[in-house]
Amino acid sequence: MKHIKIISSVLVLLVLAISCNSDKSKASNDALAVYQCPMLCEGAKFYDEAGSCPVCKMDLKQIEKASKEMETDEISEESIFNLMSKWHTEEGKEIQLEDLKGKTLVVVMIYTSCKAACPRLVADMRNIEAQIPDEKLKDLTFALVSIDPETDTPERLKAFAIENQMDDEQWTFLHGTESGVREFANVLSVKYKEISPIDFSHSNIISVFNAKGELKHQQEGLGVDNKETIETILQLIQ
Amino acid sequence: MQILTKNQIKMKKRNIISCGALLIMILFMSCKDNNQKKEVSTTDMPISREMKAELTSPPNVPRSVGRRKAKKLIVNMEILEEEGELTDGVKYVYWTFGGSVPGSFIRTRVGDEVEFTLSNHPDNKLPHNIDLHAVTGPGGGAESSFVAPGHEKTFSFKTLNPGLYVYHCATAPVGMHIANGMYGLILVEPAGGLPQVDKEYYIMQGDFYTKGKNGERGLQPFDMQKAVDENADYVVFNGSVNALTGDNAITAKVGETVRLFVGNGGPNLVSSFHVIGEIFDKVHVEGGDTVNENVQTTLIPAGGAAIVEFRVDVPGTFILVDHSIFRAFNKGALGMLKVEGEEDKRIYSGEIREGIYLPEGPGIQNMPTTDEVVESEIPAKSFDEQMKFGKQTYMQTCFACHQAEGQGIPNAFPPLANSDYLNADVERAIDVVVNGLSGEITVNGEKYNSVMTKQLLSSEDVANVLTYVYNSWGNSGKVVTKEMVEKVKNK
Amino acid sequence: MKTKVFSLLLICFVCQYLTYGQTEDMVLIEGSRYIPLYGRDSTVVEVNDFKMDKYPVTVEDFELFVKESPKWRKSNAIKLFTDKTYLSNWKNDLESKDSVKSKSPITYVSWFAAKAYCECQNKRLPTVDEWEYVAMADETTKDARIKPTYNEQILSWYEAPRTNENIIGETPKNVWGVYDLHGLVWEWTLDFNSVLITGESRKDVDKDSNLFCGSAAVNATDLMNYAAFMRYAIRGSLKAKYSMKNLGFRCVQDVKTESE
Numbered sequence: 001m002k003h004i005k006i007i008s009s010v011l012v013l014l015v016l017a018i019s020c021n022s023d024k025s026k027a028s029n030d031a032l033a034v035y036q037c038p039m040l041c042e043g044a045k046f047y048d049e050a051g052s053c054p055v056c057k058m059d060l061k062q063i064e065k066a067s068k069e070m071e072t073d074e075i076s077e078e079s080i081f082n083l084m085s086k087w088h089t090e091e092g093k094e095i096q097l098e099d100l101k102g103k104t105l106v107v108v109m110i111y112t113s114c115k116a117a118c119p120r121l122v123a124d125m126r127n128i129e130a131q132i133p134d135e136k137l138k139d140l141t142f143a144l145v146s147i148d149p150e151t152d153t154p155e156r157l158k159a160f161a162i163e164n165q166m167d168d169e170q171w172t173f174l175h176g177t178e179s180g181v182r183e184f185a186n187v188l189s190v191k192y193k194e195i196s197p198i199d200f201s202h203s204n205i206i207s208v209f210n211a212k213g214e215l216k217h218q219q220e221g222l223g224v225d226n227k228e229t230i231e232t233i234l235q236l237i238q
Numbered sequence: 239m240q241i242l243t244k245n246q247i248k249m250k251k252r253n254i255i256s257c258g259a260l261l262i263m264i265l266f267m268s269c270k271d272n273n274q275k276k277e278v279s280t281t282d283m284p285i286s287r288e289m290k291a292e293l294t295s296p297p298n299v300p301r302s303v304g305r306r307k308a309k310k311l312i313v314n315m316e317i318l319e320e321e322g323e324l325t326d327g328v329k330y331v332y333w334t335f336g337g338s339v340p341g342s343f344i345r346t347r348v349g350d351e352v353e354f355t356l357s358n359h360p361d362n363k364l365p366h367n368i369d370l371h372a373v374t375g376p377g378g379g380a381e382s383s384f385v386a387p388g389h390e391k392t393f394s395f396k397t398l399n400p401g402l403y404v405y406h407c408a409t410a411p412v413g414m415h416i417a418n419g420m421y422g423l424i425l426v427e428p429a430g431g432l433p434q435v436d437k438e439y440y441i442m443q444g445d446f447y448t449k450g451k452n453g454e455r456g457l458q459p460f461d462m463q464k465a466v467d468e469n470a471d472y473v474v475f476n477g478s479v480n481a482l483t484g485d486n487a488i489t490a491k492v493g494e495t496v497r498l499f500v501g502n503g504g505p506n507l508v509s510s511f512h513v514i515g516e517i518f519d520k521v522h523v524e525g526g527d528t529v530n531e532n533v534q535t536t537l538i539p540a541g542g543a544a545i546v547e548f549r550v551d552v553p554g555t556f557i558l559v560d561h562s563i564f565r566a567f568n569k570g571a572l573g574m575l576k577v578e579g580e581e582d583k584r585i586y587s588g589e590i591r592e593g594i595y596l597p598e599g600p601g602i603q604n605m606p607t608t609d610e611v612v613e614s615e616i617p618a619k620s621f622d623e624q625m626k627f628g629k630q631t632y633m634q635t636c637f638a639c640h641q642a643e644g645q646g647i648p649n650a651f652p653p654l655a656n657s658d659y660l661n662a663d664v665e666r667a668i669d670v671v672v673n674g675l676s677g678e679i680t681v682n683g684e685k686y687n688s689v690m691t692k693q694l695l696s697s698e699d700v701a702n703v704l705t706y707v708y709n710s711w712g713n714s715g716k717v718v719t720k721e722m723v724e725k726v727k728n729k
Numbered sequence: 730m731k732t733k734v735f736s737l738l739l740i741c742f743v744c745q746y747l748t749y750g751q752t753e754d755m756v757l758i759e760g761s762r763y764i765p766l767y768g769r770d771s772t773v774v775e776v777n778d779f780k781m782d783k784y785p786v787t788v789e790d791f792e793l794f795v796k797e798s799p800k801w802r803k804s805n806a807i808k809l810f811t812d813k814t815y816l817s818n819w820k821n822d823l824e825s826k827d828s829v830k831s832k833s834p835i836t837y838v839s840w841f842a843a844k845a846y847c848e849c850q851n852k853r854l855p856t857v858d859e860w861e862y863v864a865m866a867d868e869t870t871k872d873a874r875i876k877p878t879y880n881e882q883i884l885s886w887y888e889a890p891r892t893n894e895n896i897i898g899e900t901p902k903n904v905w906g907v908y909d910l911h912g913l914v915w916e917w918t919l920d921f922n923s924v925l926i927t928g929e930s931r932k933d934v935d936k937d938s939n940l941f942c943g944s945a946a947v948n949a950t951d952l953m954n955y956a957a958f959m960r961y962a963i964r965g966s967l968k969a970k971y972s973m974k975n976l977g978f979r980c981v982q983d984v985k986t987e988s989e
Contacts, residue, residue, distance in 0.1 A: 051894030077807040177855075186840060186922055186969030187809060201925050321890065331888040360814070360974045363887055363915075364959060386966040388814055388973050410958045449881075457883040462955055463877075533776035 014080045035060035047107075062107045079213030080187055087182030090157040097184075097213070100172075103141045104236045105209040109181075110188050111148035112160045113198045121204055122164060128206070129170070131230050132237075136216040137170050139237040143175045147181055147200055182197075188215075208238045242655060261514070280398045283308050283349030284503035289351075290314075293660065296476050297439045297488055302431040308349030314341065315354065317420075319362045323459035323572060324446060324472060325479035326454040332419040332477065333366070339477030340442035340503060341405070341422030346372070348426050350402045351574040354379065354391060356490035366415065370395075371403035371541070372424045373444075380408040401429040402525030402543040404501055408570065413505050414729040417447055417465055419477055421503030423543055435547060435646030442501040443509045443538070443560060443571065444477065445470035452569060468506040473565040473632035473722035475573045482558065492548050492579025497547045504540030511536050511544065511559040515554065535561050551576045552586045570607040594650060596638050617698050619682050619715065621705070628706025636707075639690075650688060664708075664716055668726040671700050697723040732774060751774035755780040755982065756906040758863055763872065765861045766957040776862045782979040783853065784908050785916060786846065789831040791838070794846050801842055810841035816971045832896040834914045834977035837988070840969035843917045843978040854919040857964065860979060864910040866903040874954060885957035886912045887985040893975050911956075915963050917978040924964040 010058055037053035047061050081098040081221045090181045108125055110118040125142055132140060144166075146152035152160075157173035160166075166173075176184065185192060192202035208217040208229060217232040244319040288310035318337045324330040335341025346352060356368055364388045369378035373395045382393035407420035423442060446464040448458035454473060464471065475482050482488060490496050502509045512535040521530045522545035523639040531535075538544050550556075558573035559566035566572050581588070618624040633642075636654075640646050644655035654660055660667055674692035678685055695703070698719045704718040760777040795802045800821040808816055817908075819825045819836050838846075840854075847853050848955075855863075869871035874880070886892065893914045900912035 074936075078809050080809065081808055082809050182920060182922075183841070183844070185967075189968050191922040191925050191965075193920070202981075203925065206952060278753060320889070321887075331890070361891070363960055363975050384966055386963065386971060386973060387975065389971065410962055411955045459881070459888055462880075462884070 003035075021210065026191055034068070035062055037061070046183065050061075066145070076088045076212055076214060078215070080184075080209060083180075083183060083187065085176055085183060087174045087176045088154045090154055090161050100141055100143070101213060102211050104140050104211055104233060105141050105143055105213070106233065107145060107204070107207045107209065109141045109145045109147050109185060109188070109189065109192070109202060111200055111202075112152050112156060113148070114200070122166075124206060124219075124222065124224075125156050126228065128229060132233065133227075135178070136234075136237050140170055140174055140233070142166075142170050143172045143174055145176070145184060147185065147190075147202055148194075148198075149175055149178055149181055151198065188218075208232050208236070225234040248263060254470070257554070260497070268696070275533070276566070280349050282294040283396075285310050285349065285351050287311060288353075291344060291346070293336060294371075294440070295336065295342060296340055297482065299438045299440050300345050301354060301424075302434070303345065303347040303427045304431050306347065308347055308351075311346055311352045311353055312353045312358065313344055313351045315360060316357045317362060317366050318359050319364070321457070323478060324448070324474075325453070327456040328448070328450075328453065330446070330448065331457070331459075332418055333362075333415060335368070335405075335407075339419035339421075339438075339444070343422065343440045343499070344405075344424040346397050346424065346426050346429055347431070348397055350426075351394060351396050351660060353394045355392040356383045356385055358385045358387045362387040364408050364409070364411050366420070367391075368405055369408040369574065370424055372397055372399070372405070372406035372426050374398050377408065378405075382648065384409065397426040400426045401502070401527070402545055403500055403524070404503065404541050404543055405539070406503065407582075411462075413465055414460060414462065416505040417445070417501060418460060419503075421501070423499055423501045432497070432545075437488075437490050438497045438499065439488045440499050441475050441482065441558065441573065441585075442503055443473065443475055443501040443507075443511070445505065446472040447472065449529055449668075456602070465505065468571060470507060471564075473507060473560060473569040473571040476572065479570035479572075484574070487555070487574035487576045489576050489578070492550060492553055492577060495547060495549050496575070497545060499543065499545055500538055501543040502538040502540050504542060505714070506563070507560075507562075508540055511538050511546070512559055512561040513546075513548070513559040514558050514559060516548050516550070516575075518546040518548050518626035521545070530720040531533050548574075552582050553577045553579050554586075567584055568729060594647075610709045617720075618702055624702045624705040624717070625709060627699070628702035628704070630694065631703040632706055635695065636692060636703065640664045644707065648684070650686075652679065652684070652686045654707050657681055659705070660713040664704075664718065664722070667704060668700065668718065668723055671695070671704065672723065672727055697727065742981075752980075754783050756783055757984070758859075758907075760907055761862075763857055763862060763865070764960060766954055771877055774858045776859055778984045779859060780857075780982045780984060781863055781907055782852075782981065783902075783906060785834040785913065785977045786843075787832050787897055788825050788829055788835050788913050791846065792823060792825065793833040794833075794849065798845070798849065801845060802943075805977070806842065808970075810838045810970055812972065814857045815842070817972070818974075821938075824852070830894065830896055832898075833894055833907070834897060836914055836974055836977045838917075839972050840917050840921065841970075844919070846883050847978075847980035850980060852982045853916055854978060855981040856920050857918045858922060860916065860918050862904055863907055863962075864904070865904055868901050869904055871904055874957075875876040880956050881955065883911045885958070887959060893977070904923040915960070915973070916976050917976065919968060920963070921964040922969065924961050 009093060011210055034048045035050055038058060039053070039056055039058065047060055050062070052058060053060060075098070081096075081101055083097050084093060087094060106120055106125070106128065107108065108114075110121055112118075122144070125144070127138070128141060129140075154174055154175050155173055162175055188205060188207050189206050192200055193195050204222050206226075206229060207215060207218045210216050211236065216236060217229055218231045219226060265716065268582040271355060289312070291311050291313045293313070293315070294300050315335055316337070317333070319331065319333045320337070321329055321338070322332045332339050348365075352368075356366075358366055365384060367384040368378040368379075369381045371378060373379045375395055379393055379395060383391045404426050405422050405424050406640045407415040409415055421442065421444065423440065431723065446452070447461045448471045449461045450456070450458050450471075461471075474477065480486060498508075500511055518533045518536065519531060519698075521533045521536050521562045522528070523530050523536070525543040525545060525663070533546075536546065537542050554577055556575040556577065557566075558575060560571035562571075575721075586638055618627050640650075640654050644657075646653035646655075652659065659679060670690060670695050674690055676689040677687045678687040680686075693700070701718045701720045708716040709712060710716065752976070758776075758779055758781050760775065760779070762773050762775045764773050798884075799805055804822055805820055814837055818829055820839075825831070844854055849914065865872050865874050867876065867879050867989040870876070892912060895913060897913070899907050900909050902908045963976075967973075
């Protein structure tokens with residue numbers, strides 16, 4: 001009986017110790033929060049601890065992180081935002097890929113005069129979009145990049161978007177230079193070849209990038225089971 | 239001592255009977271369970287833990303799977319393009335799986351989930367992939383394993399059917415990749431493994447096509463046109479002419495059972511596989527479940543395989559061949575199995591005795607008594623005619639003992655070819671033909687002690703036949719005239 | 730961000746200035762129409778006039794390039810554009826290993842690096858059609874593909890080991906005056922990823938409409954041109970960030986005035 005008492009008290013102590021540890025870790029999490037001068041006296045500079053701004057003497061304000069991993073402005077080595085190519089959206093706006101930073105990206109390469117696979121690829125994209133809960137859609141961008149920049153001008157892309165009821169916020173169509181498109185395709189390992197002035201052969205790949213532009217998942221083929229793709233997207237936009 | 243009442247005895251008996259009945263029921267039930275277990279299809283077979291596959295170079299094979307359960311099997315295969323020797327003095331650039339032709343032997347069990355990693359060495363020039371006939375899946379794995387030099391690809395497949403299967407590269411042009419040696423065998427053993435034997439070996443036949451002819455020295459490039467025409471320069475076992483001969487022969491001891499895993503990489507030719515001096519006790523036809531027995535020669539299709547088993551009963555060297563026989567003796571489809579041990583004269587006695595068998599020729603042979611001679615009616619007028627007539631005489635009179643190329647018969651009749659005895663003394667040679675010879679002589683270092691009867695030939699004929707002999711087979715080239723013969727005759 | 734773009738432009742100006750002399754080592758290729766191994770719908774392609782480097786880019790050329798463009802040095806090159814084998818035969822950021830000859834072709838470079846080098850000189854990588862067009866010539870004929878010796882010679886090179894260690898200019902120049910298209914190393918092309926081969930070559934003759942969208946067949950035109958088959962196979966197996974021991978490149982320049 002004595003033994004039981006000793007053992008049980010030891011157990012209780014252990015449990016407490018462990019939970020205390022977790023409390024400690026919570027505290028250290030808070031310690032990771034960053035502080036910045038509300039007047040931005042020193043520009044974007046931030047501090048690890050609370051205190052006062054050395055310039056204007058105001059109390060430093062704790063910053064709420066915009067998204068989970070965006071503490072720094074650095075683009076990682078694997079991010080597609082390293083590409084310097086220039087693009088136009090279907091609205092005619094000129095952007096660089098980096099402008100798409102901050103949202104999970106689902107990308108496919110198509111061309112509008114495609115009769116064979118592209119309608120199915122577009123359907124696959126729509127299928128994926130349908131399976132994302134509405135409130136999460138604001139964290140997603142669905143990008144359709146044209147491999148035929150000569151024919152698919154921004155105006156044509158806009159017409160295509162309207163025709164296919166893809167004119168909402170989350171859909172973006174991109175028009176680039178031949179060199180920019182070839183480079184982008186190579187990053188995605190998408191192969192394509194012009195067969196005739198309005199006909200291309202290309203691989204059918206849907207790619208998913210996280211908010212930092214790093215490639216996380218690819219789905220190859222038409223009408224393929226998109227379970228894994230959806231899972232990856234949902235994980236990324238949490 | 240306990241005295242059992244009648245009732246107690248009855249009870250005891252009942253107990254025993256009911257216990258026995260229970261036991262029997264239990265046995266039956268467990269037997270039933272075993273039967274049910276056997277009916278799990280291979281697609282659903284579960285795997286337990288993982289294991290790294292042991293890959294071996296020919297002619298050796300990895301150990302049997304024995305009674306192990308289906309596992310996750312990890313196979314790492316490397317592709318190397320390297321120069322090797324096709325036969326003496328003939329070099330060839332082989333493209334290999336695992337550094338050997340054929341490629342490494344892969345041994346699996348039915349139901350294994352094989353995680354296959356194909357690595358293409360950075361020094362290689364070309365991309366490759368692999369198609370394993372044991373794979374159920376598109377391309378046999380070829381689609382998922384296309385890999386550039388300096389990179390590797392991994393894919394996984396489950397072995398659903400037992401059997402012996404070929405694997406090969408399937409990158410365009412496929413025929414060229416296979417012809418350069420990119421093939422091998424993968425064995426999928428049934429549950430429990432194949433029955434045990436004493437020796438197991440791995441042999442694979444292939445045809446090779448080179449720019450130069452068979453035997454032409456130097457580094458030979460591949461010849462696409464000959465391959466398209468299916469005109470092979472070399473047909474070999476295990477990648478080169480001497481891969482299984484001499485010191486490289488496979489071995490066994492008398493009384494052992496031998497199992498050969500024989501594949502045919504092709505690319506074109508079908509094999510008629512035979513072991514000279516042995517009969518296959520069992521042949522797993524085409525590597526599948528059907529077993530044929532007592533087979534002399536079995537067909538192995540290009541891109542196919544067979545398993546042959548036999549017991550070796552007597553010692554000796556047994557030659558493995560493709561019985562499309564010109565391939566064996568003129569193109570290299572020849573291997574050796576050397577068996578050591580005690581002889582068994584009942585099964586094979588070897589040579590029991592030898593003797594002389596001489597069909598009589600048209601020449602008259604007598605002991606030297608008469609002087610009868612038949613003069614030839616048309617004398618030879620020139621050296622060429624002497625040679626012609628002399629040859630005719632030779633073939634009629636001398637051939638039976640001294641043979642067609644003058645080689646004689648060892649221990650019986652001395653050679654005339656390159657004969658020191660002949661070339662030393664012309665007059666003595668004429669004398670032998672005209673008067674005969676008996677007693678011991680030494681020719682080319684060998685002793686002969688026999689009798690040659692005198693030949694009843696005209697002087698013309700003697701002159702012609704001796705001229706023919708002296709001008710054939712490396713002899714000194716003298717010309718013998720009728721006068722020289724007459725001189726000897728009149729001595 | 731802005732500084733990145735600025736520094737990139739600055740680097741390009743500098744190297745363009747330094748490597749201006751490189752345009753001297755080019756020859757003019759007159760364009761024409763021909764049928765390549767994997768062609769377009771009507772199988773004939775048209776190649777415009779362009780200038781091509783006589784020799785592939787050498788190790789010493791590339792050493793100059795990385796001196797001016799730190800972005801492409803071995804330790805700086807980013808994972809998006811290169812993999813672990815990038816410049817793996819270099820002993821440090823600026824120099825190749827001593828065993829590597831400076832006039833041998835540069836290898837172990839990725840497509841992105843090759844593209845950047847060419848763009849820095851106001852040139853670009855050749856397209857597959859342009860490259861194949863110049864490569865089908867031998868010493869005397871512009872289209873030597875019908876000659877059996879032409880194919881044989883190339884196939885025998887594919888079996889010769891370690892040709893990447895040779896220096897440039899040792900194989901005979903072809904009728905255009907271009908050296909080393911065969912017999913030295915494979916070469917990057919601008920649109921190598923237009924080769925839609927899955928690697929399952931027995932199916933590649935069938936348009937695999939699930940993996941590749943193509944309403945026209947992408948069939949090979951000449952099944953006996955094994956040398957070309959192998960070049961297309963190599964292109965089909967590559968990804969843009971790969972580098973290989975036997976893969977180098979050369980640049981070309983459009984003859985019309987540069988725009989865009």
